[in-house]
Amino acid sequence: MTDQYERSAEFVDVMLAPAWTALAPVLTEALRGAPGPVVDVGAGGGHGVRVIAQALPRAEIFAVEPSPGLRAVLLARVDEDPDLRDRVTVLPNGLLQATLPPRLGTLVAMNVIGHFDPAERRTIWRLLAERLLPDGRAVLNLQPPAEPVAVPHTRFSELRIGRRRYEGWGRAEPAGPERITWHMTYRAFQDGEPAEEVEVEYAWWILGPDRFKAELAEHDLHVTPTGPTDLGLWSITRSPV
Ligand SMILES: C[S@@+](CC[C@H](N)C(=O)[O-])C[C@H]1O[C@@H](n2cnc3c(N)ncnc32)[C@H](O)[C@@H]1O
Known part of the structure; x- marks a missing residue:
């Protein structure tokens, strides 16, 4: 797959840091009581991995990151923290190519869903429907715009x-x-x-809330907004919450 972050990896992690000041407490709350193992899709430099590890202190984490530049930041961040080093595995693939555990407790996909085309999204929803534990969940954000506008x-x-x-x-x-x-x-x-x-x-x-809800309903998945509306976070479960 093409690495769209090849030339920007140097800047992306530090520029995402301020966004994570707002995202961290909301993701932490959305993950409360969630089971492992956890997959962080497009983990970037690992801001989300740190939040997941703090929110779920016993969970094993698989951080999937295809961009070599961002993965270098991620691997260094994981290596510097003994707790992360013990329970985070960095996978150098796209999500759909990665070898994941057969059953998933939690899948986190922050600031990434727009990288997947509609067919790839369907594959992700099918993966959740088939492999999420009964009490598992996925947490992701939808970023504006919700329409293909300038x-x-x-x-x-x-x-x-x-x-x-x-x-x-x-x-x-x-x-x-x-x-x-x-x-x-x-x-x-x-x-x-x-x-x-x-x-x-x-x-x-582009993926707006209406289309998102319709796609998940086709896979018998249930979706609820979580946190402040402007952050666009959603929680996906196999049964109604
Ligand atoms: C905007 S960055 C977000 C990084 C991180 N989730 C965060 O919020 O700090 C998007 C990330 O998705 C990754 N990505 C792109 N296509 C992907 C795919 N098919 N599977 C997994 N990750 C992908 C990119 O390499 C990049 O690290």
Whole structure:
């Protein structure tokens, strides 16, 4: 599979960190009492793995991350923490290629579902319907836009590390009835002067709440919103909660 993060991995983990300040307590609450083993889909640099490990202190975790650049961050983050090192396995594949445990307690998919096309999503829903433990659950977020519309150029991240200030910018345009293309620009300034600029594109499949609920109903899966609406988190179970 193509690694859409090949050139941006350097910036992505640090730029996602502020988003995790808001996501962490909501994901923690959504995972309360959830069984292991846990699969973190598209674990990136491991912000979510840390939250999962704290929320479920005895669960075994499989962190699936296909991008070598982000996986290097993830592996280092896991290696530096004795608890994570003991119970997190890093799998270097896409979700649909990864060898997962036969039964899944919990599947977490944060900031990633738009990377899967409709057929791949169906495979994921089937995996949940067939392999989730009876009391298991999946937790994921749906990110805007919910329709294939243009998103104006917006700065979504800014941070300073040492003498460098980093900015992440993004805009999107429709790329078909169910898809948008994100055009991202990552910039670094040193002592106020432009020092580095990386431009990348990500293909993103649109999934709004109505379509999401309909797809899950087709697989006899039950879905409930969880946490503040603007974070877009949902919990999926095999039986009504
Ligand atoms: C926006 S990042 C989110 C990372 C992490 N979940 C977080 O929220 O910090 C999306 C991640 O999904 C991964 N990804 C893309 N396609 C994937 C696939 N088919 N299976 C698993 N992960 C995938 C990317 O490599 C990237 O790490």
